[in-house]
Amino acid sequence: MRELNEKPAPLTIRNGDTVKVMTGRSKGKTGKVLSVNPAKRTVTVEHASIIKKHTRPNPSKNIKGGILEKEGPIHVSNVLLVCPGCGKHTRAGHTTLPDGTKVRTCRRCNTTFEN
Numbered sequence: 271m272r273e274l275n276e277k278p279a280p281l282t283i284r285n286g287d288t289v290k291v292m293t294g295r296s297k298g299k300t301g302k303v304l305s306v307n308p309a310k311r312t313v314t315v316e317h318a319s320i321i322k323k324h325t326r327p328n329p330s331k332n333i334k335g336g337i338l339e340k341e342g343p344i345h346v347s348n349v350l351l352v353c354p355g356c357g358k359h360t361r362a363g364h365t366t367l368p369d370g371t372k373v374r375t376c377r378r379c380n381t382t383f384e385n
């Protein structure tokens with residue numbers, strides 16, 4: 271059982287980051303983060319975890335029937351950030367700069383991530 275007052279750790283993955291998928295069908299794939307869902311703690315990663323959606327044709331909306339391929343959500347615990355500095359997958363640490371801004375840094379090489 272989960273504690274109700276349990277505060278989830280802040281997500282270290284943001285839109286536009288490059289991540290590597292560590293488990294599941296898309297294991298080993300590296301791609302750009304397309305979207306982040308902090309509530310569900312999931313991300314969608316470019317070209318990873320493709321789900322096929324079957325759509326019915328709807329001529330009035332100009333929708334052709336068929337199979338639509340789309341990135342599916344992957345839980346954040348199944349992906350790791352790829353560091354732009356050392357090129358390796360890493361867990362990001364949070365560092366507070368002397369001026370008070372919080373940045374994410376690579377725990378391997380201390381490169382600061384943008385944004």
Ligand SMILES: [Zn+2]
Binds near residue numbers: 353356
């Ligand atoms: Zn690094």
